[in-house]
Amino acid sequence: MSIRIAAETPWYDLFSRGARDWLRHNQKVREAVKENLPDLLSGEDVISKPGNRTVLVPVKFLEHARLRLADPGSHQGAGQGQGEPGDVLQPGRERGSEPRDGGTENGEVRFVVEMKIDEIIDWLWEELKLPELKPKRTATMDEPSYVREGWDRHGARSRLDRRKTIKEAVKRRAVQRDPVPITNDDLRFRQLVKRAAPATNAAVIFALDVSGSMDEAQRRLAKTFFFFALQGIRRQYAKVETVFIAHAAEAWEFEESQFFQASSSGGTVSSSALRLAMEVMKTRYDPGRYNVYFFYASDGENAAEDRGAAASSLGELAKLVNYAGYVETGGLATFRPRETQLAEIFTEARAGGKPVGMSHLNSQDDVWRAIREFFREEIKREAA
Amino acid sequence: MNAKTGDLQHYATEIEALAQRLGLDYYPVDFEMAPASLMTEIAVYGLPVRMPHWSFGVRYIHQLVRQSMGHSKIFEVMFPGDPCRAFLMDSNSLAENTLVTAHVLGHADFSKNNSLFARFHEMAGGNIVEHAAAHANRIQQAIDKVGLERVELVLDAALALESHVDVSGELHRAPYPEFVAEKTKDPLSKFQTRYAQLPGTPEQASLPLGPIKAQVPPHSEYDLLWFIAHYAPELEQWERDIFLMVRSESLYFYPVFACQIMNEGWASYWHARLLREADFLPQPLYLSAIKAHSDVVRPYAADQQAALAVNPYHLGFTLWESIVEKQGLERAREVMRDEDDFGFIRNHLDEALAEQSGLFVYEAAPNDEVKVVTRDLAAVREAILAPKFNYGAPRVAASELKNDGSLTLTHDHASDGRGLDTVRARKVLEYVRRVWRRPVRLVTANDRNEAVELAA
Numbered sequence: 001m002s003i004r005i006a007a008e009t010p011w012y013d014l015f016s017r018g019a020r021d022w023l024r025h026n027q028k029v030r031e032a033v034k035e036n037l038p039d040l041l042s043g044e045d046v047i048s049k050p051g052n053r054t055v056l057v058p059v060k061f062l063e064h065a066r067l068r069l070a071d072p073g074s075h076q077g078a079g080q081g082q083g084e085p086g087d088v089l090q091p092g093r094e095r096g097s098e099p100r101d102g103g104t105e106n107g108e109v110r111f112v113v114e115m116k117i118d119e120i121i122d123w124l125w126e127e128l129k130l131p132e133l134k135p136k137r138t139a140t141m142d143e144p145s146y147v148r149e150g151w152d153r154h155g156a157r158s159r160l161d162r163r164k165t166i167k168e169a170v171k172r173r174a175v176q177r178d179p180v181p182i183t184n185d186d187l188r189f190r191q192l193v194k195r196a197a198p199a200t201n202a203a204v205i206f207a208l209d210v211s212g213s214m215d216e217a218q219r220r221l222a223k224t225f226f227f228f229a230l231q232g233i234r235r236q237y238a239k240v241e242t243v244f245i246a247h248a249a250e251a252w253e254f255e256e257s258q259f260f261q262a263s264s265s266g267g268t269v270s271s272s273a274l275r276l277a278m279e280v281m282k283t284r285y286d287p288g289r290y291n292v293y294f295f296y297a298s299d300g301e302n303a304a305e306d307r308g309a310a311a312s313s314l315g316e317l318a319k320l321v322n323y324a325g326y327v328e329t330g331g332l333a334t335f336r337p338r339e340t341q342l343a344e345i346f347t348e349a350r351a352g353g354k355p356v357g358m359s360h361l362n363s364q365d366d367v368w369r370a371i372r373e374f375f376r377e378e379i380k381r382e383a384a
Numbered sequence: 385m386n387a388k389t390g391d392l393q394h395y396a397t398e399i400e401a402l403a404q405r406l407g408l409d410y411y412p413v414d415f416e417m418a419p420a421s422l423m424t425e426i427a428v429y430g431l432p433v434r435m436p437h438w439s440f441g442v443r444y445i446h447q448l449v450r451q452s453m454g455h456s457k458i459f460e461v462m463f464p465g466d467p468c469r470a471f472l473m474d475s476n477s478l479a480e481n482t483l484v485t486a487h488v489l490g491h492a493d494f495s496k497n498n499s500l501f502a503r504f505h506e507m508a509g510g511n512i513v514e515h516a517a518a519h520a521n522r523i524q525q526a527i528d529k530v531g532l533e534r535v536e537l538v539l540d541a542a543l544a545l546e547s548h549v550d551v552s553g554e555l556h557r558a559p560y561p562e563f564v565a566e567k568t569k570d571p572l573s574k575f576q577t578r579y580a581q582l583p584g585t586p587e588q589a590s591l592p593l594g595p596i597k598a599q600v601p602p603h604s605e606y607d608l609l610w611f612i613a614h615y616a617p618e619l620e621q622w623e624r625d626i627f628l629m630v631r632s633e634s635l636y637f638y639p640v641f642a643c644q645i646m647n648e649g650w651a652s653y654w655h656a657r658l659l660r661e662a663d664f665l666p667q668p669l670y671l672s673a674i675k676a677h678s679d680v681v682r683p684y685a686a687d688q689q690a691a692l693a694v695n696p697y698h699l700g701f702t703l704w705e706s707i708v709e710k711q712g713l714e715r716a717r718e719v720m721r722d723e724d725d726f727g728f729i730r731n732h733l734d735e736a737l738a739e740q741s742g743l744f745v746y747e748a749a750p751n752d753e754v755k756v757v758t759r760d761l762a763a764v765r766e767a768i769l770a771p772k773f774n775y776g777a778p779r780v781a782a783s784e785l786k787n788d789g790s791l792t793l794t795h796d797h798a799s800d801g802r803g804l805d806t807v808r809a810r811k812v813l814e815y816v817r818r819v820w821r822r823p824v825r826l827v828t829a830n831d832r833n834e835a836v837e838l839a840a
Contacts, residue, residue: 003393003415003472012422017429018448021441024532028438064439065811066544067778067795070803070831074749076757078767080683080698081690081742083756089690089746092753 029059121231146192155189164188202237202293203285204230207273209298211248212265218329221361222297223260225327228371229295237291243280247273249303253280270302270342274313278320287320294324297361300340311345318354325374326358389417391478396485398664403489406661407713408654410492411466411510415485418471423458424451426471430637431463433517435629436524437539459680460484464495464640466510479672482665483655490654494647497717500724501639507555512636519629526622538623541815542609542630547777549631550607551638559614560602563595604781604794609634611782617789618821638775642724645768649700650720652681653708656701683741692746692754694768702741703732725772729765738764778804780826791820795828803829806838813840 083089151164168186173179206226208219234240244254248264251272277294285292294317302310318324326346339347346358357377359370396415418426426432428443451457459480463469470488472481495501508515527535605611613619613627640647659665659673683698684691708716719732733743738761745757745767757763778800784792793813797803809826817824817840826838 003389003396003417005389005417005474010418012418012425012432016421016425017433017436018425018441018444021436021438022444023441024436025438025441061442061445062438063808064437064442064540064544065808065815066546067548067780067812068805068808069778069800070805072802074747076745076747076767076770077692078694078764079690079692079744079746079756080694081688081744083690083744085744085756085758087756088753089692089756090752090754092749092751 025062028062032062033059121228121235144194144196147195148190149193150191151188152191153185153187153189155191159190159192161188161190200238200291201289202233202240202291203243203281204233204240204293204295205243205245205277205280206230206259207245207247207251207277207294207296208259208262209248209268209270209273209296210246210262210264211268211301212263213268213299213301214263214329218297218299218361219260221329221364221367222327224364224367225297225361225370226295228367229293229325229374232371232375233293241285241290243277243285245273245276245280247276251276267303268298268301269306269309270296270298271306271309271313274310274317278313278317281320292321294321295327296325297327297329298342299330300328300342302341304341307341307345310342311348314345314349314356315352315354318349318356321355323355323357323374324349326356327361327370328358329361392481392485395482395662395665399482399486399658399662400489402658402662403486403493403654406657407717408489408493410489410496411468413462413468413470413488413492415470415472415488417474419474420458423461423471423473424448426461427458431516431633432469432471432513433520434633435516435520435539435626436527437536437543439543459676460488462488462491463513464491464501464505464510465512466505468492468495469513477672479669480676482669483659483673483676486655486658486662487651489658490651491647493654494643494650494720495639497721498639498643498646498724499721500643504555504635504639508632508636512633516633519633522622522629523626526626530622535626537815537818538626539630541612541812541819542627544812544815545608545612546630546634547775548606548608548780549610549634549638549775551635551642551775553607553610555632555635557607557610560600561598564598564602566594566596600785601782604783604796606779606781607631608780608782608793612816612819615782615785616820619819623819634775639724641775642726642772643728645696645700645703645725646720646723646728647700648696649702649704652677652697652701653704690742690744692748694743699733699741699743699768702737703728706737707732726769729768733761733765733768735761743768780804783827789820789822791816791822791824793824793826795826797829797833803831803833803836806830806836810838810840813838816840 249266
């Protein structure tokens, strides 16, 4: 009988099979998280909080299911040790308290993945192959700004280019017999010129129908959609401001925190929101200086007598904004005519060549489709 | 080879000679020193090289966590076969590895002589470690050819049904007969023949049909891996192959599973006895080895009063000590040859031993309260054996294959006592449907014991 010890690097040291399968598991977890992202992110009001926003995604290990008998509630087993029948080996929990060890039953280990929202968005944009938006480039949009261009021997101290200056000194010292370190002739200053640059300010106006017919699920859908639309725009503009408008028969501007809670039992007059949006643009976000995006979510049921007013307001609004998007929310169970009034209005505006798009949201899954449609369309329109 | 291995080599040779004098009979054992990382992987995969699957990754992390918390320490792993393959942990002390060498000889004796092991050895041959590595290699080839995702779908289904094999059947099974003899009609009674024909018409002899196409499956088929491999409507050859590979590995694991208490007890009995009689061991080494022995066979942790599990090393060791003491080694070897854990526990665990081992039945309520229920012997025996029935899996059979290729699985909930966990069952059905490529249904019972049907 002999005991072997591998002489060279043994086969099992070449790679770790456990680590290989663990990495594959993590890959599957990431795929699962990705599928649920719209759900995970529609929670708290994450829309406009600036800075290093992160979400914590609690992840359980994936379970490879096996056939198993149903959990009988209480289960029996064999044990070893002291104790008489009836003895309590481990006291029960108080009712309503947390499971022991934070729910780590059967040695279950859970972990939390912290993800930066900006990273997720970048990654989603790549994943969905979404195009980048471009700022409007018109004469009126361009703002003069100073950019660096060229060097001179004279200038303000703050614009001294030290690298360039030293290079000049090196060249001079190479040919001089008794060189001094730096002379005034070596100094180089960066120069500025005035150039017109495209405006990089954007304003996003969200309008939400809060009439009685919009239920909680529909609002959540709208919120998720708004969130991602905003993230897409944030990627492209240095400064993005948001406006939240809720309307029923009348329209009001809200803070974001109250926006999704707002509700009204009144009828639906869409033109009120469109008019308020234009009002806001006139007073605060001059379309000449801002890239304005308008997103509107509604279930599409507008008061019949408002049709004309809404259509003409939309026509006017569409002239001012970069893009106006309309999402129609509604569960599959909702009975609806084939085309709602608002859908008709937006379709007409689109046919008229306006920068308008529309999409339906029935479930969380549709959010991605809708986002993709909007951003694709916007690019196509820009290219045309 | 350093001094430590030199010593171990020396002791191992002496222990082996002693073991043969004491009548241990085994296939050659091939020992190999392995680092902790490989030992962990073997504990996770069950074999040194096995097919890749993400579920092993989860177990791997669990194992690492347990080891880092000190809940799990691996001493040795041993693969029965001809030769047996044993892996020793290179970071264990000389005393521990000397103990392990003796322990492995006990396993080797057991796996050659126990009838259950012997039957599987005869069916599958003695080179499972190599076979499993070849399987892993074939699966890697399949991955290279059709991509990881598709292979993973097949492994998801095959590994989920890992325990659903027929352990009393053959490894290489012939398919069902395609045709069966026509059902012979019962001869008509005199009364029936009287009115079978109108009077005066000539007697019509009905032509025999000959053999007729047999039903598939002809009976409830519990060997699901085999059934899917052979009767799934659109399985490709490499997919069939994967099912059969998983099945053969699963059959290999069965004797280890079904004889765990006996086998670990037998090996513990022999390592204790071999060390006791090994007068060539230096005293300090013997003491450390015996200390390691008592850690292995203690029923519950020293700082606790009871454990909610039975230590198979302790229970098996206690039973074998008693059998050898009362009935002699000859009789013990007979028991070792003939029984598996079911017979071992039912025939040889008596009142006195159960009391000596402090065995009890506990009940854990949904609020985590744990109570001792009883120390009644029959209840204790069944509580020990309950997780071992039917390879630890619910009894689920393929019961019907329809003409459209859809499959019906039936859970024998009457014999299992309750229905299936439907959340998991649905997932498993989904795994199966992806390879079966036709609708798959599963009939089981709900918590009110009414039949329910899950579909995927």
